[in-house]
Amino acid sequence: MKAVITVLGKDMVGILARVSSTCADANANVLEVTQSILDEYFAMIMLVDISNLNGSLDDLRANLEKNVSDMQIHVMHEDIFNSMHRI
Amino acid sequence: MWNTKDILETIKMIQDENLDIRTTTMGISLLDCADTDIDKACQKVYDKICKKAENLVSTGEEIEAKYGIPIVNKRISVTPIAMLAGVSGGDVTKYAKALDKAADTVGIDFIGGYSALVHKGFSAGDKELIESIPQALSETNLVCSSINVGSTKAGINMDAVKMMGQQIKKTAEITSDRQCIGAAKLVVFCNAPEDNPFMAGAFHGPGEPDCVINVGVSGPGVVRATLAKMDDTADLNEVANEIKKTAFKITRMGQLVGSEASEKLGVPFGIIDLSLAPTPAIGDSVAQVLEEIGLEQTGACGTTAALAMLNDAVKKGGVMASGNVGGLSGAFIPVTEDAGMIDAAGKGSLTIEKLEAMTSVCSVGLDMIVIPGDTTPEVISALIADEAAIGMINSKTTAVRVIPAIGLKDGEQLDFGGLLGYGPVMKLSTLSPAKMINRGGRIPAPIQSLKN
Numbered sequence: 001m002k003a004v005i006t007v008l009g010k011d012m013v014g015i016l017a018r019v020s021s022t023c024a025d026a027n028a029n030v031l032e033v034t035q036s037i038l039d040e041y042f043a044m045i046m047l048v049d050i051s052n053l054n055g056s057l058d059d060l061r062a063n064l065e066k067n068v069s070d071m072q073i074h075v076m077h078e079d080i081f082n083s084m085h086r087i
Numbered sequence: 088m089w090n091t092k093d094i095l096e097t098i099k100m101i102q103d104e105n106l107d108i109r110t111t112t113m114g115i116s117l118l119d120c121a122d123t124d125i126d127k128a129c130q131k132v133y134d135k136i137c138k139k140a141e142n143l144v145s146t147g148e149e150i151e152a153k154y155g156i157p158i159v160n161k162r163i164s165v166t167p168i169a170m171l172a173g174v175s176g177g178d179v180t181k182y183a184k185a186l187d188k189a190a191d192t193v194g195i196d197f198i199g200g201y202s203a204l205v206h207k208g209f210s211a212g213d214k215e216l217i218e219s220i221p222q223a224l225s226e227t228n229l230v231c232s233s234i235n236v237g238s239t240k241a242g243i244n245m246d247a248v249k250m251m252g253q254q255i256k257k258t259a260e261i262t263s264d265r266q267c268i269g270a271a272k273l274v275v276f277c278n279a280p281e282d283n284p285f286m287a288g289a290f291h292g293p294g295e296p297d298c299v300i301n302v303g304v305s306g307p308g309v310v311r312a313t314l315a316k317m318d319d320t321a322d323l324n325e326v327a328n329e330i331k332k333t334a335f336k337i338t339r340m341g342q343l344v345g346s347e348a349s350e351k352l353g354v355p356f357g358i359i360d361l362s363l364a365p366t367p368a369i370g371d372s373v374a375q376v377l378e379e380i381g382l383e384q385t386g387a388c389g390t391t392a393a394l395a396m397l398n399d400a401v402k403k404g405g406v407m408a409s410g411n412v413g414g415l416s417g418a419f420i421p422v423t424e425d426a427g428m429i430d431a432a433g434k435g436s437l438t439i440e441k442l443e444a445m446t447s448v449c450s451v452g453l454d455m456i457v458i459p460g461d462t463t464p465e466v467i468s469a470l471i472a473d474e475a476a477i478g479m480i481n482s483k484t485t486a487v488r489v490i491p492a493i494g495l496k497d498g499e500q501l502d503f504g505g506l507l508g509y510g511p512v513m514k515l516s517t518l519s520p521a522k523m524i525n526r527g528g529r530i531p532a533p534i535q536s537l538k539n
Contacts, residue, residue: 004094004096006095006098008098012260019375027235034091036091041138043091045091045094045095056152057152057153058152063153072102074098074101074102074155075155076097076153076154076155076156077153077154079154080154080155080340080343081094081097082155082340083092083339083340084093084097084336084339084340085096085097085336086088086091
């Protein structure tokens with residue numbers, strides 16, 4: 001099972017580090033990362049494997065929101081993108 | 088790897104454009120709860136609902152967390168209660184209280200099915216249920232009531248239409264200390280669908296399985312945002328195409344949630360109702376979609392044509408995305424629930440007469456319209472008859488949910504709060520249709536050929 005983590009907000013130092021260390025703590029394996037910066041607006045999309053999480057997806061979201069509190073974080077199961085954008 | 092644009096588009100739809108799953112509605116058959124002793128029947132009703140829907144709310148919350156999609160309401164629809172009342176007799180409001188208590192126990196937002204299907208005539212329990220509606224809706228919080236008074240195959244039961252004009256007025260009067268809220272939970276249908284997950288008209292039809300999950304998706308805000316990005320010179324073919332694509336994506340999301348809920352609850356998946364259901368939130372408005380297509384304000388000439396195209400394109404996109412599209416699928420035009428409609432009604436751009444024309448091409452009917460408190464029951468009945476006639480002749484669902492604003496002066500407004508919204512009192516003809524309404528009887532079913 002995979003989930004997509006998106007992080008949106010104003011660019012600053014250490015976002016990627018904070019997100020990936022939170023993922024590591026939850027035992028979520030990072031598979032891919034893409035990030036872009038548009039007009040100082042930071043958008044990162046991370047695909048993580050959540051098959052062996054040591055907690056729930058909700059816990060991971062809560063920890064991300066706590067550790068990266070100044071950004072908008074979304075953690076969503078990959079199926080939603082599969083169903084909406086692929087026929 | 089994922090296309091970044093697709094991922095960000097989904098997130099934007101949810102975060103900025105009010106995309107949501109409006110409701111997961113569990114349909115529960117209560118036919119096996121019928122009993123000649125009304126108290127025993129009520130106990131069975133309460134027990135069955137609590138057992139079947141035990142995990143409805145928690146499952147909804149789990150799915151919300153997994154996919155990051157808000158599921159705004161969790162609801163239940165049940166077998167029309169008149170069928171149980173026909174067996175038991177007695178004080179029908181006891182069923183309303185049992186439903187309300189069960190809804191409260193399982194923690195849902197609304198329960199629908201305080202209903203009767205009387206399009207051809209009354210059977211045991213039907214009249215008693217209709218008579219009890221004002222009291223039932225004033226003494227409960229979560230119960231919704233609907234009555235089907237007409238169909239294309241049966242015609243219109245004008246005796247029921249007459250009764251419903253009176254009941255709507257009484258329900259508003261008896262709840263006048265609470266913004267006449269009772270009337271907002273009461274809807275009169277022609278050609279009512281048996282699998283609709285939306286309130287106040289949801290009930291679990293007698294042709295449905297024992298228990299089923301239906302999903303209502305929404306998203307006028309998403310459609311509006313999509314159209315806003317288009318060039319003003321794009322032709323209407325392109326506009327319809329964009330609406331279809333958006334409806335497709337929204338429905339796929341509903342399909343995902345519905346299948347997941349069905350699997351987790353061990354209950355068969357019924358239908359997805361793809362309805363553009365507006366909310367009073369800014370931007371989440373069907374009226375603003377019509378304005379984005381190119382009208383100065385909803386109510387202008389061209390409104391009916393724009394709505395017809397929108398309604399049809401939504402259905403086409405939805406049907407492509409799911410094999411189980413049903414319910415009311417299309418575009419709702421409830422006045423008090425739609426910021427753009429409220430504005431147009433307040434400015435006088437949108438009138439009840441124009442809304443009536445719009446209902447011949449939208450997915451339902453005259454919905455959430457605040458009418459003057461001194462409107463006579465005969466006028467309300469005649470309004471119902473007009474609307475039912477549009478549905479009957481055009482083989483579509485139509486409905487009336489109007490709220491007589493008891494004690495309010497011209498220019499004032501009712502405010503229900505939440506999804507039900509607020510709205511100004513709209514003018515309605517006061518000419519008397521009393522002679523026609525008092526005739527009673529039935530308007531015969533229409534001919535299905537010689538169409539013009």
